[in-house]
Amino acid sequence: MLNKPINKQMYTAFGLNVLSEIPLPELSINSLGGQHVDVVIHYADLKKEWNSMADGNIYFIVKPDLVMFQIPNLAIFKVEHGKNISFSPTSKVDEDHIRLYLLGTCMGAILMQRKILPLHGSAIAIDGKAYAIVGDSGAGKSTTASALLARGYQLISDDVIPVSLNEGKVPMVTPAYPQQKLWQESIDEFGMESRNYRPIIDRETKFAIPVLAQFSKETLPLAGVFELVKTEDEKVSIKPIEKLERFHTLFYHTYRNFFLKPAGLMEWHFQTCAAMVNHLEIFQLQRPKSRFTANDLTGLILSTIKREVNV
Incomplete structure (x- = not known):
């Protein structure tokens, strides 16, 4: 259960x-000392403020x-000025559940407030460049990224x-941070044992997979975006996303994109995307719903990257 700790940790x-x-065990501890603080996460009583604003x-x-935002029977969360995250938990709440929102929605809001674009997906380091794999929930983003890790590449996010x-x-x-989330189906396909990993709260068939040995600590240029789409077709295929559709793809796969308009960030988002599309290629990968295709997809991604590099 969630117990208020005595000591803070960087x-x-x-x-x-x-x-x-x-405690945030998923993250790397900063043991350098004397470092400036960018973001503070702390407990607070937010009930009165929420009731007055909601x-x-x-x-x-x-x-x-x-x-x-409020998650019923869990907590109220507040993110301010790109610097502060406070949360007011209900009694007898598992801290795994709290961390799910702190490292997801709250950090997504922090990034937006800092004018850092959060894309919803996995990023992999391949030959000194970053490639993003985006898609709807269940499209296979993390699974495809995991198949790339199996080929010796590194996770960025x-x-x-x-x-x-x-x-x-x-x-x-x-x-x-050095962690993936994989569904039971993917763990089985990769020959892994789910009992070796911690289930993610409320998602008993999805697990947290540490990848410290295959985590890239380098900031890398984003060279391409691959959008995963499930189809009824039995074949795996790829096609370039061109012209104005590129803007739509980046907007659609911006993490918590419904924050943008009320936060007054639509113009910033458009200008950022306009600059991005001049420096990267965007593709749509279509995969069948009926079968496991991560290995096929990774082969197609790698051959596409190689082809683009050689053009």
């Missing part, structure tokens, strides 16, 4: 130093530099991909 994730009152049966309040523009307007991907 961690590193998404290129940020995070000082937290709740209008009816809603779950999210989004304004410039503010995101608040799973679930939330932080993308920022450098001085030359080149999109760069910053490492998140």
